[in-house]
Amino acid sequence: MNRRKFIKKASLLTAGTLAAPYILPSGRLFAATGSRKVNHVIFVLFAGGIRNQESVKKQYLANQGLPTEGNVMPNILSGAEPGANLVYQPWNPVLSNPLQKSATLFPEMRYKQGPTGHYNGHTVAMTGNYTETGLNLNIKPEYPTVFEYYRKHSDPARSALNAWWMSEGLGPYPSLNYSRHPDYGSLYGANYMRPATTIGNLGQEYLSTAKDYQPDDVSRINMLRNFLDSNFANQSGPVSGIANNDEDRERIRSFVKGLLSGSNPIEWPTPTGSAQGLTGDLINIGAAWKVMEEFQPELMVINTFNLDVCHSNFSQYINFLHRADHGVGWLWNKIQGPEGAALGLKDDTVMILMPEHGRNLDPNNVSDNNGLSAYDHTSDANSRQIFSLIAGPPSVIRQNEVIGAGSVPVGESIDIIPTIAELLGFRDQIPSGMLPGRVLHEAMV
Amino acid sequence: MNMQVSKYFFFLLPIVLLFATSCKKTIIEETVYDEVIYQLDTLPVYSSNLEKDREKSDIQFISILYADLFGKAIAGNITGELSELKLSFGDKVTLNQMIVSAFINDPDIKIPDNQQMRDDPEKFVTDIYRKFYLRNPTAYEKYYLVKLINEDPELTVEHFYTAFALSNEYSFY
Numbered sequence: 001m002n003r004r005k006f007i008k009k010a011s012l013l014t015a016g017t018l019a020a021p022y023i024l025p026s027g028r029l030f031a032a033t034g035s036r037k038v039n040h041v042i043f044v045l046f047a048g049g050i051r052n053q054e055s056v057k058k059q060y061l062a063n064q065g066l067p068t069e070g071n072v073m074p075n076i077l078s079g080a081e082p083g084a085n086l087v088y089q090p091w092n093p094v095l096s097n098p099l100q101k102s103a104t105l106f107p108e109m110r111y112k113q114g115p116t117g118h119y120n121g122h123t124v125a126m127t128g129n130y131t132e133t134g135l136n137l138n139i140k141p142e143y144p145t146v147f148e149y150y151r152k153h154s155d156p157a158r159s160a161l162n163a164w165w166m167s168e169g170l171g172p173y174p175s176l177n178y179s180r181h182p183d184y185g186s187l188y189g190a191n192y193m194r195p196a197t198t199i200g201n202l203g204q205e206y207l208s209t210a211k212d213y214q215p216d217d218v219s220r221i222n223m224l225r226n227f228l229d230s231n232f233a234n235q236s237g238p239v240s241g242i243a244n245n246d247e248d249r250e251r252i253r254s255f256v257k258g259l260l261s262g263s264n265p266i267e268w269p270t271p272t273g274s275a276q277g278l279t280g281d282l283i284n285i286g287a288a289w290k291v292m293e294e295f296q297p298e299l300m301v302i303n304t305f306n307l308d309v310c311h312s313n314f315s316q317y318i319n320f321l322h323r324a325d326h327g328v329g330w331l332w333n334k335i336q337g338p339e340g341a342a343l344g345l346k347d348d349t350v351m352i353l354m355p356e357h358g359r360n361l362d363p364n365n366v367s368d369n370n371g372l373s374a375y376d377h378t379s380d381a382n383s384r385q386i387f388s389l390i391a392g393p394p395s396v397i398r399q400n401e402v403i404g405a406g407s408v409p410v411g412e413s414i415d416i417i418p419t420i421a422e423l424l425g426f427r428d429q430i431p432s433g434m435l436p437g438r439v440l441h442e443a444m445v
Numbered sequence: 446m447n448m449q450v451s452k453y454f455f456f457l458l459p460i461v462l463l464f465a466t467s468c469k470k471t472i473i474e475e476t477v478y479d480e481v482i483y484q485l486d487t488l489p490v491y492s493s494n495l496e497k498d499r500e501k502s503d504i505q506f507i508s509i510l511y512a513d514l515f516g517k518a519i520a521g522n523i524t525g526e527l528s529e530l531k532l533s534f535g536d537k538v539t540l541n542q543m544i545v546s547a548f549i550n551d552p553d554i555k556i557p558d559n560q561q562m563r564d565d566p567e568k569f570v571t572d573i574y575r576k577f578y579l580r581n582p583t584a585y586e587k588y589y590l591v592k593l594i595n596e597d598p599e600l601t602v603e604h605f606y607t608a609f610a611l612s613n614e615y616s617f618y
Contacts, residue, residue, distance in 0.1 A: 191536060198533045207544070208547075213546070257543075
């Protein structure tokens with residue numbers, strides 16, 4: 001063997017020896033960083049319990065003994081709005097073409113297992129696993145949330161600034177930013193905010209007088225705190241809550257202060273941009289855009305919740321459905337407009353919509369002022385019927401497609417998390433057996 | 446021995462108070478326990494921070510923080526509102542930081558001034574450990590912090606109070 005051959009073989013052997021410990025279970029040398037299809041995914045949990053009858057089936061009042069049908073979600077779905085018997089105040093659509101034109105619609109998906117409760121529905125949608133667990137205010141989900149999969153399995157690792165959970169409604173919902181799974185947890189969780197509280201009246205009352213410390217002050221406080229923490233030999237784990245590093249925490253604090261003081265004003269997703277007609281859902285969507293504007297997160301989950309009024313007031317349910325549709329259209333318009341383009345979001349964002357569950361086929365005994373019957377959700381077959389719409393750039397998402405029908409349902413609520421994982425390129429890194437759902441490849445180019 | 450007495454006192458006092466006020470069924474034992482303890486001033490309860498292994502609930506944290514900074518029990522409606530506020534934000538440290546700095550900005554706050562700290566740094570360090578941690582500082586903790594005070598003229602009482610309120614140990618009992 002001559003000297004040149006010896007050096008070549010020795011180099012290959014050395015390279016192989018160095019690389020071997022880094023070969024992943026999937027057989028790849030490194031995590032698949034180049035396989036993501038987009039860099040941003042927004043999952044809008046169109047929650048509060050929406051029946052397919054009033055959404056994708058566009059039946060409006062047809063189930064109330066009135067002949068009027070029509071589409072009350074003109075920003076999201078194609079189809080003409082009701083022309084008579086209006087029980088809601090129509091707002092002009094934000095989008096010139098409904099989102100459906102830029103999307104694949106799964107009009108007949110199923111929420112197959114477990115009770116059709118709001119918290120269960122949220123948990124299933126955000127963990128990709130069915131659960132029988134009822135409402136428990138003190139317990140985090142058993143299975144990892146989409147945020148934890150994303151943060152743990154993306155390469156390079158992403159900070160919590162890239163993952164946000166924005167909810168309308170408190171109760172158990174704040175707990176969905178990370179799970180109690182031993183291999184995941186707060187270390188991989190998402191930042192969480194309920195804007196109507198944090199930047200609403202309570203935030204104004206208790207946080208608006210918070211001092212703006214100078215960098216020297218922050219540095220001294222952090223130095224002291226680090227010393228104190230280093231002397232606390234606590235054995236029971238870290239303090240609850242998501243952990244941002246000092247730099248990110250300061251950015252978040254400054255951001256919230258700006259929202260509270262009005263120096264970073266929020267534009268509301270209403271026809272006039274003012275607070276007129278504002279709902280909790282729209283507050284949440286407006287604040288979600290501010291978060292996107294500030295941090296450009298790669299993964300965000302937003303929910304609506306006001307639609308739950310359908311237990312007692314069908315007319316208001318229709319009204320809130322129409323306004324939530326307006327909010328979604330407004331958000332998509334921001335993402336795809338000049339502001340989104342300047343932030344790098346335009347044509348690099350996929351938005352996924354899905355209700356957490358539906359509502360019963362038969363009404364309850366409550367009627368509203370218009371004499372319209374209300375609906376509960378008690379796990380009948382109708383309350384398991386949901387839809388999903390996946391919108392995104394034509395190079396990634398099949399445009400104006402409809403997959404499935406009533407007789408041939410396609411997709412389940414547990415399929416959204418694998419689909420997000422596929423879009424953001426970390427699907428292969430998730431250990432097998434963790435996610436029973438499948439990727440909705442039918443929506444992808 | 447004194448520590449044992451303190452601990453018995455600590456646990457028996459709420460029971461005594463419960464009997465003394467037994468006609469008021471709305472009193473929640475745990476709330477009474479917190480308020481009573483933090484109205485008693487500067488009695489070390491813990492001999493070491495190793496004894497702290499349970500995280501305070503949001504309500505406990507807020508009640509105790511308020512009592513430590515304002516020297517009086519917090520009103521029930523403020524506790525409820527601040528608990529809701531804490532629930533609304535995922536990064537508890539960031540939110541605590543904003544609540545603490547808003548409290549410290551309040552003219553009713555009762556904290557020593559910087560001159561008092563600099564006149565007797567050892568007493569300041571001992572007092573702040575007792576107030577926030579319900580224990581005495583270790584020799585090392587006292588040495589280190591007194592040295593910091595003496596060497597950094599820009600260090601303020603506000604820095605200390607904020608850091609203690611945001612520290613991990615303060616979140617546990």
